[in-house]
Amino acid sequence: MMAAPHRAAPLTSRGGRRAALAGRRAWLPIAIPAATLFIAFWLLPMAKLAGLGAATPQGMESSAYWLVVTQPRYWQSLANTVALSLGATLATLAIALPVSRFLARHPHFPGRRALMALLLFPLAFPGVVVGFLVILTTGRQGVLNTLSRALTGEPTVLAYGMAGLFIGYLYFLLPRTIGVLMAAVEGIDKQWLEAAQTLGARPWRRFVDIELPALSSALTAAGAMCFATAMGAFGTVFTLGTRIDVLPITIYDEFTHYANIPVAAALSVVLGLATWAVLYAANAFAGRAAHGR
Known part of the structure; x- marks a missing residue:
């Protein structure tokens, strides 16, 4: 009578992991376009802008x-x-x-x-x-x-x-x-x-x-x-x-x-x-x- 809970625990644990994995996969269709827009329209332009500021103007030494x-x-x-x-x-x-x-x-x-x-x-x-x-x-x-x-x-x-x-x-x-x-x-x-x-x-x-x-x-x-x-x-x-x-x-x-x-x-x-x-x-x-x- 006491063995049943021990056999059910791994199943419950596996079910929880599967639900968590399914939840993460559900976010992928939203996360990927959002990350793409963030990188393309903010991160890359800001990185380019910061890199231009690090350049040395003509006639200057710094x-x-x-x-x-x-x-x-x-x-x-x-x-x-x-x-x-x-x-x-x-x-x-x-x-x-x-x-x-x-x-x-x-x-x-x-x-x-x-x-x-x-x-x-x-x-x-x-x-x-x-x-x-x-x-x-x-x-x-x-x-x-x-x-x-x-x-x-x-x-x-x-x-x-x-x-x-x-x-x-x-x-x-x-x-x-x-x-x-x-x-x-x-x-x-x-x-x-x-x-x-x-x-x-x-x-x-x-x-x-x-x-x-x-x-x-x-x-x-x-x-x-x-x-x-x-x-x-x-x-x-x-x-x-x-x-x-x-x-x-x-x-x-x-x-x-x-x-x-x-x-x-x-x-x-x-x-x-x-x-x-x-x-x-x-x-x-x-x-x-x-x-x-």
Whole structure:
């Protein structure tokens, strides 16, 4: 009577191995095309780009990476890009959070659909169109300059410098951020807020103690998205970039005007690594916040 379980154990073990093997084989039709696309469209181009950056430009004795690291003008371009992207990210979050909370908390006020359509409308525009709109608003013939001359007699032109690019970044970052934060606000359990209100907590205390911790992951994700988008934005910069020194324009100049492909590749790798580092840190922070909640 006791021998039967001992004879059945190998069969069970073999059956488990067969099921595991069948499960792995079931993934092959999906894994092979995915791996092929990853290698062909990401790994090989990135390896080629990194290899180009390791080449030695004409007339130089060291690799393009060493040139990029030792030249102050490239560091200045990177610092401008990071500072502008970080400032635009913080400003976008500061504007989008109250707007998102209002829209999520008031789903039925008159004109809400029209307002939502207007807020999301910039998503349909490419960066060049956004830059053109900034010129129409704050350029030499723009609305702001016209009003400034009429009221003070002095011109006010923002479009062709960092201020104009900052406005352009806000224009195309806000719709994306509002959409992400609205969904997060709607996902907060209203019973928490009602319980806090019953206990006498003021609105700002409910926001700080309940809403803000619940929104920390969404704010981090939205901020990372804004920063990465601003770091790599080119169309808006190209349209406005008469007095703008940011890394996408520097890469474009090195590649097209000077035919300095190794330096352009090295700068592209630096831009990608800087953006990846911020995204990695944001993802780690969001993960810790989600586990600690």
